[in-house]
Amino acid sequence: MVSWLKRFAPRSLGGQIAVLIAVALLIAQAINFAIIFQGRRAVRLQSVIQPAVTRVIDAEERIATGRFRPGPRARVRLAPANPIAGSTTREAAVEAALRAELVDLGLRTGAIVTQVRPIDPNDPRIAALPPRQKRRMLRAGHELIIAIERPAGDWLVLRSFWPRGDGPLVATLLVQTLILYLALLLPLLWATRRISGPLRSLASAARRFQPGDDEPPLEERGPYDVRALIAAFNQLRGRVSAMLEEKDRMLGAIGHDLRTPLAALRVRIESVDDDGDRTKMAETIDEMNKTLDDILSFARLGRSSEPAVATDLGALVEAVAEDFHALGAAVEVAEAPRITLKLRPALMRRALRNLIDNAVKYGGGAQVSIVSRPAEVAILIVDDGPGIPEDRLEQVFEPFVRVEGSRNRDTGGAGLGLALARAIVREAGGDIALENRAEGGLEATVLLPRR
Structure with missing residues (x-):
């Protein structure tokens, strides 16, 4: 049940508030309906019981004094036997309440039987009624027959109008509920939309945010609290961009200061x-330069000045392979089909070079293939090396982490190659996974989305 509710419950702020208010109104209206129906039933009961008791008392007095002579239009008459024996539409509440009232007044009675039946407009007794009473009876739609057994063995029979079912009342209450829903939910939906619209724009801007983008500040709209939140986001985005620009300047200065003595050493040797x-x-100096390049590239990732352009993936892989052939x-x-993706070619070239370089160093060579899939493209780089322990397959993607044993510092590098490759591929919306092959060696899979 809970999982079903989670599946179909609205996820937006406006939807959740609307559902909450709607459920609260539904519960309140259900309670209101119950109170109204209970009160209506009590009023209807009293409207029948009190006149019936009065007529019974009057009839008993008239019978006792010999003055009881009911005419054709009388509502109370005497019957020698129960005229509604076997009734299937009895009103138990009326019978119980009427008995209680008569007992309180000291009147002894036998059985009390009731029956509700539709009014026949052609009934001579209805036709004999005064026009006003006739209209009330026909409008009520039903009449209630009450048969009261007297101590003498005969029966007093009373007739009273019995209101129709609660359909009209239900219809009225449903219309009232609909008006209430419209009066409350429409302004509420407008208010929540005024809040959720700017929040959705804010969430979208936060997902799109890339340091260095020339995107204008997000428009501040909505209620005061939401405008304050958007203003804080705009300020935060500006501070982050300024900090990253300062970091780039510092990295450039560090790179220059480190390369200058390395170049001097290269000359002196x-x-x-x-x-x-x-x-x-x-x-050693070349390795230091490469390590420095990796560190600076990793630190600057995400701030690349290279735009993403439509790139022939097969040609890019071939170009990287040619560098290693040289x-x-x-x-x-x-051989692979022509596949064009929107990439930063220089960065992707570096990521593939790092992966192929690892395969060449630790496996003596690499086999590269491109597999086209409906939603993505996979680049598979396979080697015949010793592989990586299963518990280290993810750890090797962390910066400066290296696997001991066959993959050690004798092969060079500072442990940034795989970390840099994954960071580049993830920036392109993809990912890299490593897997040991059953026949030996390692398989690196680069997954790039089609977009």
Whole structure:
């Protein structure tokens, strides 16, 4: 039941408030209906009981004095036997209340039987009634027959109009409820829309926010509290952008200050006579430059000045593979259909290069293929290396994390390659997953959405 309610309950602010008010009104109206129906039943009961008691007392007095001579239009008459024996439309409440009233007045009675039946407009007794009383009887629609057994064995029979069912009252109450719903819910829906509209715009702007975008400030509209929230968001967005710009300037200065001495060292090692020492020193400096590039690129991710453009994914993968072919690496690319995606090509090229570079270093080569799917495109990079322990497959995506054993620092790098690759792919709306193959080696899957 709870899961069903969660599934079909409205999720918007306006919908939830409207449903809450509607349910509260429904409960209030149900209580109101119950009170009205109970009161109406009590009034109807009294409108029958009191006149009936009065007529019974009057009839008993007339019978006792020998003056009881009912005419054809009389509402009280004597019958030698119960005229409504076997009634199936009895009103037990009327019988009980009438008996209680007669007992209180000291009148002894036997059985009391009632019957509700439709009024026949052609009944001679109805035709003999005064016009006003006749109209009341016909409007009531039904008449109540009350048969009271006297101690003498005969029966007093009374007739009274009995109002129709509660249909007219129900219709009136339903119309009243509808008017109440319209009077309350329409202004409420307007008010909640005035609140939820700006909130939806705010949520959309927060999801779209990318530092460095030249998007204008969000319009401040809605009630005061919502306008204050939008103003705070605009200010926060400005502060975040300013902080990131300051960070970029600082990173640029740090990169310049670090590359300058590295470049000086690169020049100075040329004077080293030993070729082996000079080569090792040059490799160390190159590794330091690469690590510095990775760190700066990772720190600047999300602030790229490169726009997303329509890119031929197959051509991009081929270009990365050609770079490795030039270095003598064994990288094979399977033929793939032409697929165009909107990407930042330089960043995606770097992500693929990092993944293929790992496959070449730890597996001796890489096999790259592109698989087209209805909603996404998968780039599979497979190697024949030792793989990664299952409990470390996610951990290796964290910055500066490296797997010990075959994948150690002897192969170079600071543990930023996979972290940078995943960050680039996620910025493009995709993701990277690693999986050990049953036949040995590792498979890296780059998933990119079609959009």
